[in-house]
Amino acid sequence: MTQTTSSPASAPNSEAHRDGPLPRQRRTYSIGELAKMFEVTNRTIRFYEQEGLLAPERRGQTRIYSEKDRVRLKLTLRGKRLGFSLAEIREVVMMYDAMPDGNRRQLKRLLEILANKRADLEQQLEDIRLMQLDIDDVERRARDVLASLGDEAND
Amino acid sequence: MTQTTSSPASAPNSEAHRDGPLPRQRRTYSIGELAKMFEVTNRTIRFYEQEGLLAPERRGQTRIYSEKDRVRLKLTLRGKRLGFSLAEIREVVMMYDAMPDGNRRQLKRLLEILANKRADLEQQLEDIRLMQLDIDDVERRARDVLASLGDEAND
DNA sequence: CAAGCACTTTACGTTAACGTAAACCTCGGC
DNA sequence: GCCGAGGTTTACGTTAACGTAAAGTGCTTG
Known part of the structure; x- marks a missing residue:
């Protein structure tokens, strides 16, 4: 679930080092x-x-x-x-695959993309943090109102 | 930037307590x-x-x-x-506004929605964490390859 | 062998979230 | 007086990410 790097076959000439418990499941x-x-x-x-x-x-x-x-x-x-588009996802995933060829321009581009993704993720983290605070606030208010209503008869 | 709760006018009968530096900007x-x-x-x-x-x-x-x-x-x-749809956003934002009327069913519904949002946000946090790890890994590899290339002539 | 199930391709339909174009008002300034 | 910079409505166009329907293939099971 947490290990992603597999690259089972189709590795041209570079041996894989530190593979861990190498998943031999040929499923x-x-x-x-x-x-x-x-x-x-x-x-x-x-x-x-x-x-x-x-x-x-x-x-x-x-x-x-x-x-x-x-x-x-x-x-x-x-x-x-x-929230990434399929096009964005493809760009990263495919580069991930095309890595071993070691084209310099490609790698530079990849690092660029990764930096951008990182920035996006940071922004999202901030957004989530803020939105969680907002939700906290709304919920507090809602509960207050509910409590002040006590046991009325509507619904 | 961080304070959101204002509700300047249109408050029917409940006084606002703990307002802080109340933004008097009538902009x-x-x-x-x-x-x-x-x-x-x-x-x-x-x-x-x-x-x-x-x-x-x-x-x-x-x-x-x-x-x-x-x-x-x-x-x-x-x-x-x-990644929320405008419809979802509207549902929450409008309820936030409609709160003071204190309709019980509405409030319950609101708490439901908030719980869902919370779950979504938690999922997103997890996703972000995982994706950051993936990105870390990819970047490490890219840098390794770049380094192993040393000073070749292509680009 | 016929039925059923899972798979396939082709192709048109749909929804959300806007973009874009046309044609119009209206106001302050020279 | 008119002109440009903003604002407005109406309405059709566009893109992404699939849904859905039609029509066919291939296996295996009673």
Whole structure:
């Protein structure tokens, strides 16, 4: 749940160091499994593929999702909850994948994007903090009023 | 910047206690002023009014925004940054205003909504925490690669 | 072998949150 | 008097992120 870095196959020439308990689970998923697992529709998953966020294999016509796909989906949905657009999410996720090629300009760009994301997240944290305070205040008032009402007869 | 609760006029029968330095600024704003102030377009502000989030006065045909309107706009935009829909924002903001009437069912509903918002915010905090960790990881990797590249010639 | 279930593609529909264009008023200043 | 900078209404256009319907494929199960 907390370990994301897997990169199972397709590693050209760099060995993975410090992998931890390396998940040897060679599981795959159907579209329906993933859909239920994350409480989205099949349509949504296909749409994400169309948008370049997922790239499942095919057994004939049927899509076969790997562990990596599952992680990607998880990250995508998390990004969505935070208000990022699919385009933004794709930009980061794909760069994450394209990293080992070590193109310098790409990496610089990636660091830029990460800095921006960081700033966005900071802003969101601040927003949440403020909004929590507001909610606290509203709730206090509501409870006060409720209490002052005591046991009246309406509802 | 941090104090929100003002409720200047239109308080029917309850005196405001603990008001602090009570902002006696009887300022009003034009639509353009607010727009620049919050870096949105006039259209956006009119749209928010149409959606019941703002209710400026009129001097003839021209809209006159009060301090309260400004606060509402601020809250609305904050809510937006957190991914709430205008409908959700309206529901809370309007109830906040309608509070003094002390309708029991309304208040209960309000407390429900607040609880939900709280849960959402908690989820977002968790998401942010996780995403920050991910970003940290990606950045570390990127910097590693950049470093290992040393001083090559591409770009 | 027929039914059913899960999967597929294609394609048009929908909603939220505005953008944008046209056509109009109105006010202070030169 | 008119002109530019603001304001206004009306209304159609746009984008993202899917929903939904139609029509077909492929397996396995009674």
